[in-house]
Amino acid sequence: MPTDRRPLLPRPGDELPEVRVDLGSSRLVAYAGATWDWHPLHHDTAYARAAGLERPVADGQMFGALLASALQRWAGGSARLESLGMRYRRPVYVDDTVALAGRVTGVDGDEDGVRVRLEQTVRNGGSIAVSATAALLLPPSAGHQAGRVDEGTPR
Amino acid sequence: MAGNQPGTERAGSLLTAELRAMVGSRASYTAAEPVTRSAIRYFARAAGIDDADEPPAVDERGAALAPPTMVCETNEFYAGTLPGHGYLGHVWDLPLPPSRGLRGGNEYVFFRPLREGDVVTVHWRLAEVGERRTRSGGVLLSVVSDVEYVDAGGDVIARNRETMLYQPMAAVDAD
Numbered sequence: 555m556p557t558d559r560r561p562l563l564p565r566p567g568d569e570l571p572e573v574r575v576d577l578g579s580s581r582l583v584a585y586a587g588a589t590w591d592w593h594p595l596h597h598d599t600a601y602a603r604a605a606g607l608e609r610p611v612a613d614g615q616m617f618g619a620l621l622a623s624a625l626q627r628w629a630g631g632s633a634r635l636e637s638l639g640m641r642y643r644r645p646v647y648v649d650d651t652v653a654l655a656g657r658v659t660g661v662d663g664d665e666d667g668v669r670v671r672l673e674q675t676v677r678n679g680g681s682i683a684v685s686a687t688a689a690l691l692l693p694p695s696a697g698h699q700a701g702r703v704d705e706g707t708p709r
Numbered sequence: 710m711a712g713n714q715p716g717t718e719r720a721g722s723l724l725t726a727e728l729r730a731m732v733g734s735r736a737s738y739t740a741a742e743p744v745t746r747s748a749i750r751y752f753a754r755a756a757g758i759d760d761a762d763e764p765p766a767v768d769e770r771g772a773a774l775a776p777p778t779m780v781c782e783t784n785e786f787y788a789g790t791l792p793g794h795g796y797l798g799h800v801w802d803l804p805l806p807p808s809r810g811l812r813g814g815n816e817y818v819f820f821r822p823l824r825e826g827d828v829v830t831v832h833w834r835l836a837e838v839g840e841r842r843t844r845s846g847g848v849l850l851s852v853v854s855d856v857e858y859v860d861a862g863g864d865v866i867a868r869n870r871e872t873m874l875y876q877p878m879a880a881v882d883a884d
Binding site: 575605637 | 748751752755758776777778779781796797798812813814817819878
């Protein structure tokens with residue numbers, strides 16, 4: 555069962571709560587402005603169609619921000635995102651609504667803290683638009699002791 | 710997607726000798742100004758981050774900390790006249806016929822958060838090129854770049870391995 559916040563000690567199999575995001579034109583325009591990327595593929599319908607697309611397409615990198623935000627919301631402010639790798643499998647278009655999901659795949663500890671590995675997806679309807687892997691570092695002060703992490707069994 | 714061996718280019722291949730010769734190409738850009746707190750808030754708001762309008766997390770010196778992916782996703786570090794296609798970021802001048810470019814993937818590694826006040830230099834290197842056939846028999850070219858974001862002291866803030874995919878427009882029209 556997904557929990558709004560991570561368990562004190564995440565275990566393989568723990569699921570993140572699903573996050574649904576409406577990708578209306580205002581959101582795409584805001585992201586374009588915030589990232590200084592005004593490519594017409596992301597806001598110009600005629601341009602997008604001339605390029606062989608149905609309509610303006612969401613910048614794939616936007617999903618990095620959304621996936622990272624979902625991870626941080628679940629893991630809490632003390633967690634540090636160490637890595638995020640994404641594969642963009644299908645275009646996502648303006649006015650699509652996507653669902654972000656994630657699952658813990660591994661947990662290990664060292665003197666730096668507890669490292670949580672995760673898989674994430676961005677679903678658009680019945681298809682996976684983006685697949686991702688991530689690693690979060692939970693500091694020792696977050697209630698864990700390095701070297702005593704039990705990988706445990708998946709829930 | 711593995712790179713084809715030289716001399717095995719097939720009809721319709723985009724993997725020309727001229728393109729292969731670009732592997733190892735480099736480009737660097739230094740931001741015209743430091744990262745600002747308002748830019749951080751704008752990114753957080755655009756990314757739908759909770760509490761985007763609340764005071765941001767700060768470091769020990771009171772500098773606002775950016776959401777982790779901002780350093781790799783913003784193009785504010787690139788200066789110059791806005792090109793006709795509206796994209797200010799780095800683009801390799803690839804010897805290709807008219808093609809559609811799409812993102813294939815990004816792999817980010819973060820060494821520390823981007824901070825208010827950072828003056829960032831971005832280093833690009835064209836790392837790999839490769840090609841495969843699509844199910845419909847068309848050609849799909851991949852171009853992999855290694856990108857490094859460093860601060861004014863030369864310390865690495867983040868790295869980004871970016872894969873761009875290119876498909877000739879003639880093939881796109883045929884689909």
